[in-house]
Amino acid sequence: MDLQTLWFILIAVLFTGFLFLEGFDYGVGILLPFVAKTDDERRVVINSIGPVWDGNEVWLLTAGGAMFAAFPNWYATLFSGFYLALFLILIALIVRGVAFEFRSKDNHPRWRSLWDGAIFIGSLVPALLWGVAFGNILRGVAIDESMTYVGSFFDLLNPYALVGGLVTLSLFILHGALFLELKVDGVIRDRVKTIARRFWLPVTLLAVVFVVLSLFETDIRDNFNVANVAGLVIAVTALLWTGYSIFQARYGRAFFGTGLTVVGVVALIFGTLFPRVMPSTLGFDLTIYNASSSEYTLQVMTVIALTVVPIVLAYQAWTYWVFRKRLTMQSKLEY
Amino acid sequence: MDALTLARLQFGITTVYHFFFVPLSLGLSIIVAVMQTIYVTRGDEKYKQMAKFWGKLLLINFAMGVVTGIVQEFQFGMNWSEYSRFVGDIFGAPLAVEALVAFFIESTFLGVWLFGWDKLSKRVHLAAIWLVALAANVSAFWILVANSFMQNPVGYTIADSGRAEMVDFFELLRNPNVWLQFPHVALGGLTTGAFFVLGISAFHLLRGKASNLDAFRASARMSLIIGTVAVLLTMGFGHAQGQRMADTQPMKLAAAEGLWDSEDPAGLSMFQIGNEADRTSIVNIRIPSLLSFLSYNTPDGLVHGINNLQAEYVQQYGPGNYIPPAIWLTYWSFRAMVGAGGLMFVLGLLGLYYISRNRLGNGKPKWLLRLLILAILLPYLANSTGWMLTEVGRQPWIVQGLMTVDQAVSPNVTPEMLLISLIGFTIIYGLLMIADIYLLQKYARQDIDGSGNLIPWFGPDEPESGKKNARYEGAY
Numbered sequence: 036m037d038l039q040t041l042w043f044i045l046i047a048v049l050f051t052g053f054l055f056l057e058g059f060d061y062g063v064g065i066l067l068p069f070v071a072k073t074d075d076e077r078r079v080v081i082n083s084i085g086p087v088w089d090g091n092e093v094w095l096l097t098a099g100g101a102m103f104a105a106f107p108n109w110y111a112t113l114f115s116g117f118y119l120a121l122f123l124i125l126i127a128l129i130v131r132g133v134a135f136e137f138r139s140k141d142n143h144p145r146w147r148s149l150w151d152g153a154i155f156i157g158s159l160v161p162a163l164l165w166g167v168a169f170g171n172i173l174r175g176v177a178i179d180e181s182m183t184y185v186g187s188f189f190d191l192l193n194p195y196a197l198v199g200g201l202v203t204l205s206l207f208i209l210h211g212a213l214f215l216e217l218k219v220d221g222v223i224r225d226r227v228k229t230i231a232r233r234f235w236l237p238v239t240l241l242a243v244v245f246v247v248l249s250l251f252e253t254d255i256r257d258n259f260n261v262a263n264v265a266g267l268v269i270a271v272t273a274l275l276w277t278g279y280s281i282f283q284a285r286y287g288r289a290f291f292g293t294g295l296t297v298v299g300v301v302a303l304i305f306g307t308l309f310p311r312v313m314p315s316t317l318g319f320d321l322t323i324y325n326a327s328s329s330e331y332t333l334q335v336m337t338v339i340a341l342t343v344v345p346i347v348l349a350y351q352a353w354t355y356w357v358f359r360k361r362l363t364m365q366s367k368l369e370y
Numbered sequence: 371m372d373a374l375t376l377a378r379l380q381f382g383i384t385t386v387y388h389f390f391f392v393p394l395s396l397g398l399s400i401i402v403a404v405m406q407t408i409y410v411t412r413g414d415e416k417y418k419q420m421a422k423f424w425g426k427l428l429l430i431n432f433a434m435g436v437v438t439g440i441v442q443e444f445q446f447g448m449n450w451s452e453y454s455r456f457v458g459d460i461f462g463a464p465l466a467v468e469a470l471v472a473f474f475i476e477s478t479f480l481g482v483w484l485f486g487w488d489k490l491s492k493r494v495h496l497a498a499i500w501l502v503a504l505a506a507n508v509s510a511f512w513i514l515v516a517n518s519f520m521q522n523p524v525g526y527t528i529a530d531s532g533r534a535e536m537v538d539f540f541e542l543l544r545n546p547n548v549w550l551q552f553p554h555v556a557l558g559g560l561t562t563g564a565f566f567v568l569g570i571s572a573f574h575l576l577r578g579k580a581s582n583l584d585a586f587r588a589s590a591r592m593s594l595i596i597g598t599v600a601v602l603l604t605m606g607f608g609h610a611q612g613q614r615m616a617d618t619q620p621m622k623l624a625a626a627e628g629l630w631d632s633e634d635p636a637g638l639s640m641f642q643i644g645n646e647a648d649r650t651s652i653v654n655i656r657i658p659s660l661l662s663f664l665s666y667n668t669p670d671g672l673v674h675g676i677n678n679l680q681a682e683y684v685q686q687y688g689p690g691n692y693i694p695p696a697i698w699l700t701y702w703s704f705r706a707m708v709g710a711g712g713l714m715f716v717l718g719l720l721g722l723y724y725i726s727r728n729r730l731g732n733g734k735p736k737w738l739l740r741l742l743i744l745a746i747l748l749p750y751l752a753n754s755t756g757w758m759l760t761e762v763g764r765q766p767w768i769v770q771g772l773m774t775v776d777q778a779v780s781p782n783v784t785p786e787m788l789l790i791s792l793i794g795f796t797i798i799y800g801l802l803m804i805a806d807i808y809l810l811q812k813y814a815r816q817d818i819d820g821s822g823n824l825i826p827w828f829g830p831d832e833p834e835s836g837k838k839n840a841r842y843e844g845a846y
Contacts, residue, residue, distance in 0.1 A: 086485040089436065090478035093469060100466035101444055105459020107533075113445025114454075115780040122791045125444055126798055129437040133802055136433035138807050181453070183782045232706055328459040329535040343470045350475075354482055357489055 038333035039323040041106040043312070045340060047305040048100055053094035054203075055297045056295040059290075060091055063210015064131065064158025065204075067151060070215065074144075077151060081135065083218040086358045088135060090351055092128070097326050104336050105195025107311045108182050108326035115185025117168055120191060124161045130260065131157025162207045163200040167191065167303055170245075174327040178315035182326075185317075188344050193250040194240070202245045205238045206296060209277070213290035220363040231289065235278045242274060242296075254314070255307050262306025270299030376788035377449040377779050378827040380795065384441050385761070386754050387799050391435035395755050396510055396556060397563020398428045399503035401596065403496075405589075410496045413597045416585045421499075423818045424567060427482060430809050434802065436477065441795065444470075449788070453768055453778035459525055460536045461516050462534045470511035475505035510559070511552050518547035521760070521771050522618050534772065550614060558756070562749035564597030565714060568721070569746035570814045574825065576739040581819045587731045594725055598714040598718030601658045608756075609664070616665040619770060620621070620674040621683070622763035625694045626704040627661055628654070629675045636661040636673035639701075646697055649677055673829035687771075703755035703762070717745050 063084050071077040084091075095301060103110040114121060130153040138150035174195055177186035212231040233306070249255050255263065277292030308314070313321040327333065371379075379772045402425050409417035443465060446454050482490070483498040490498070519526075524644075525541030536542070571590040574580045590705045623629075628642045630649050638660035643653040662671040674682075678695055683692040694700055720738060726729040730738070764770060768778045817823040 040669070055780040062551070082485075086481035087478075089481055090438075093474045093477045096473060097439060097466065099447075100462065100469040103443075103447065103454065103458055104466040106464055107455050108464065110447045110458060111454040111780075112450035114444060115449075115451035115783055118448055118780075118783055118787050119442055119790065121448060122794060125441055126794060128440055131801070132440075133433050133805075136429055137805060140430065159479060176484030181781075183451075185782060188787075203561040215509065229431060243494055329529070330461070331539075332459045332463055332536045335536070335539045336466060339467055340470060347470070347474045347478075351478055354478055357482065358485060 038330065038337060039105075039327045040310070041337060042101070042333060043305070043309065043323045045344075046098055046101050046105065047301055048344075049094055049098035050305075051298055051301045053091070053098055055294050056087075056091035056094060058162075058203075058207045058293075058297055059210045059214035060088045061158040062207040062209070063215055064154045064211075065162060065208055066211055066215065066227065066230065067158075068155055070212075070223050070230065074147060075364055076223055077147075078139070079219055079223060080215065081138070081154070082362055083215060085135065087354060089132070090354065092132070101336075101340070105326060105328055105333060106312060106323065106326040109321055110283075112178060112182050112313060112326075113172075116178070116186070117171070117191065120164055120168060121186045124164050127157040127160035127164075129157075132316060149204055159204070161259050163204045166200035167196045167204030169203075170196030170309065172177055172313055173199075173249070173304055173307060175253070175314035175316045177317055178313060178319050178321065179317055180319050182319070182321060195248050198241065198245050198248060202238075202241045202300075205234060206293065206300075209234045209238050210290070210293040210297070213277075213281075213286055213293055216286040217290060218362055220361050228286075229283075231281050231286070235281055239274055239278065244269070249338040250309075257310055258307050260306055260309070262309065263303045264306075266299045266302025266304075266306050268299075270303060273299055281296070293294065371785065371789075373783060373785045373788055374776055374779050376785055376792055377783070378775065380449060380788060380792045382443065382758075382761075383792070383799070384438065384445065384795055386757065387440040388435070388442055389753055389757055389801075390512070390750065391431050391438065393555075393559040393562040393749065394431045394566055395428065395435045395598075396506050396559025397561065398424060398431065398566060399499070399506050399563075400560060401563045401567055401593065402428055403499045403503045404592070404619060404638070406496050406499055407554050410492050416582065416588065419582060419818050419820070420585050420589055422820065423585070423816070424696060425469050425483075425499075426813050427566075427570075429480075430806065430813065432480060434806055438799075446490075448791075449780055449783060450768075450778050451780040451782075454777070455533065455775065456773055457519070457769060460519055460523075460534055460542065463536065463539070464512045464516040464542070472505045472509035472512060476509060479505070496746050507556050507559070510555055511548075514552045514555060515542055515545065515548050517760075518542075518551055520767075521551075521764060522547040523769055523772055528772075528809060534769070546614065546620070548609075550607055550611045554604055554611060556606040557607065558749070558753060560600040560715065561597055561604055562753060564593040564600060565742075565745055565749050567593035568597055572739040572742035573814070574818075576733055576736065576743070577825050578733045579825045580817050581821075583731065585818050590730060591725050594718060594721045596730045598715065600724055601711055601714045605708075605715070608708075608711070613665055613667075616673065619764065621676065621679045621692060621694065622700070622759075624663070624674055624676045624679060625697050625700040625763050626759055627673070628697060628701045629661070629673060630677055631675035632672060632678040633675065634662065634672040635659040635670035636665075638664065642701065649693075652653045680724045689697050690774075691767075692766060694763050696762065700759055703758040706755040709761060710748040710755075712747060714752075717741060717748075717799075719815045 063080060067077060067080050071080045134150040134153035134157060138147055171191050176184060177190065179185050212227045212234060215227040216231060273295035275293045277289045277296065278290055280289035283309060311320045311322050311327050315321070380539070402421050405417050406421040408414060409421055414817060479498045479501040481500060483495065486495050486498060519542060522545060522546050525536060525538040527537050529535045566588050571586040571593065573759065574586040575583065575590065580586060612623065628639050628644055628651065630651060631637060635658070637656035637658045639654055639656050640654045641653070642651050644651045658667045661673050663669050665673055680692055684690065721730060721742065724735060724738060766774045768775045812824065815825045815827070817825060
């Protein structure tokens with residue numbers, strides 16, 4: 036396996052980490068106004084992700100940095116091409132991140148509801164737009180011979196990509212609801228159980244629609260390989276397993292199921308793209324070879340990444356262990 | 371306005387704004403970690419109160435630094451795609467390493483520290499804040515490795531494709547620029563943290579209403595020692611950077627000094643009103659030979675002027691304008707930075723004098739305490755103007771000698787798109803600044819006992835002992 040392939044896989048892994056982890060805390064942010072009615076309840080819900088959301092978000096920054104280092108042309112084309120979409124994501128991430136730290140610092144009800152609103156919007160927008168972005172990458176966009184995206188913002192809002200957005204949005208809501216089920220207790224827990232039961236079917240239907248549309252909107256039919264077929268099988272099985280577990284009231288298993296669905300979806304997307312990173316509708320595909328850094332940079336980065344990523348996984352896992360206890364209204368609400 | 375101007379304006383605004391928060395996080399995290407170390411080793415509850423009090427302010431500030439940092443990472447690709455393609459090999463690597471080895475630790479353990487007071491043993495919890503502090507500074511190191519490449523490119527070759535490619539990773543790390551710039555920035559951060567703590571402590575000592583003034587006296591003493599030493603070292607590394615600049619970026623030095631024509635020996639301009647169109651000065655008050663001395667440690671030595679360098683660069687790089695825009699900005703930024711640094715050093719010495727004689731606190735000396743409150747602004751002024759000098763003075767280059775900014779901008783991003791994002795960021799940043807300052811002043815005025823009682827800004831001061839002018843004995 037060459038280093039370009041290794042880095043393509045590594046970036047897929049970083050996105051998997053990001054979507055798995057940040058996926059549930061987007062979900063929790065979106066569910067905040069629906070499952071928590073009082074200020075204390077909202078505090079419990081926010082505290083369920085309080086110690087970890089920031090670390091989760093670094094997976095995105097690392098994926099972005101890795102793209103920049105390993106595939107500068109991918110980074111440059113994607114970020115300048117999806118300009119306004121990324122601008123909206125940035126604004127969302129800014130207000131969301133600040134809101135987590137600022138909301139508790141004043142007890143005026145309007146101050147609190149302002150930041151609670153920021154958490155909701157700041158979680159909703161990226162949860163939707165990441166799906167739209169990946170849908171567009173998979174479908175192919177207008178990239179010219181100088182590797183420049185020449186389409187418009189509105190070209191990105193095609194029905195296929197929007198369905199992709201709804202898939203990530205609904206999947207993250209379900210993922211977040213199941214996470215909350217494991218972390219909180221009492222009335223909030225009852226509410227998220229109801230939401231998990233109601234959301235499973237829409238998620239599954241949207242996923243089916245997306246896969247069917249993919250057969251026509253992308254070139255997946257000519258590109259079946261081990262990775263995307265395995266990804267598809269994993270995603271479908273995991274989603275069915277999630278549904279089964281929810282109706283058996285085995286929520287730990289169900290959460291594992293939505294997590295595995297994320298893994299499967301990323302494998303499906305990256306497997307279909309390979310060896311391209313951004314297919315072009317104009318015939319100038321960006322591939323892992325014409326977008327990549329020099330061999331030397333890839334070698335250096337490989338040594339660093341393969342050493343550090345396992346350590347990151349270890350200490351992040353440790354933090355989840357430290358904060359494993361279920362939060363109740365009686366918990367000391369430290370913030 | 372054209373896309374290039376808007377993209378530059380956006381980079382300037384978002385970067386200066388980002389760096390409003392970063393230095394305080396760099397320095398204050400270390401100071402909080404020191405306080406908590408004293409608490410854990412000596413078991414002195416006062417230091418726990420201090421770590422919690424200053425830690426709250428750190429958290430408010432940290433969040434802003436983190437979220438504005440995301441914009442920094444994204445905007446190279448968004449606004450400067452040609453730059454990203456050209457240097458991605460070299461510039462992307464330190465950014466990725468920064469995320470992997472520093473930012474992950476910082477973000478993960480900040481959460482652990484914030485929520486872990488009662489869940490972890492004292493020592494593990496202490497380790498968490500030290501990891502945050504160290505990782506934040508390591509993070510700054512990697513960002514400056516990337517920035518140093520823009521100031522002084524090393525360890526690269528220009529490939530057949532026209533792209534810069536890395537040939538030696540360790541040469542990037544050995545870049546002489548980074549080993550002056552990083553200490554300068556890290557110590558500048560420590561200075562910022564120290565004068566922040568000092569100014570707020572001065573407020574409480576002046577008002578005399580907090581329940582535990584000892585904690586603020588201890589904070590003032592610690593920050594005076596740290597701040598005075600740090601600002602002196604910052605100036606020392608800054609001076610060394612200036613000397614290197616004479617060698618590697620003479621145009622930046624000439625702009626910073628407003629030196630139009632080469633001179634040997636060169637005088638140091640103290641106050642200048644220049645005519646940038648004619649490239650001459652109208653009013654210029656100078657100290658003879660001092661610039662040569664500062665540049666080379668000898669009373670004479672040729673310092674290159676803007677006009678001579680321009681002619682030289684036309685020979686070297688072909689026709690073009692190699693003079694930074696707005697010389698006045700570079701010139702006055704330099705003076706503001708140095709002036710703020712010198713002023714902080716003087717205030718630090720004054721404070722040390724008073725505190726060593728146990729005469730700081732007890733609401734006295736009023737004038738000094740008031741000055742120290744105002745001095746919170748000085749490091750912010752120095753930090754912002756320092757970066758303006760560094761980045762504006764490098765223009766028109768984005769990578770010194772290799773690529774200019776007009777070659778670097780994204781070709782497909784229209785002025786309209788840039789205007790939307792510029793206005794969007796400016797509005798959001800403006801609103802967040804209001805919220806941030808509101809919270810900082812609120813938490814700075816809180817009593818240190820955790821009761822949440824606010825000390826009013828104005829009103830009669832209450833020296834704690836009632837005995838005015840009494841020396842404070844044995845409080846430390």
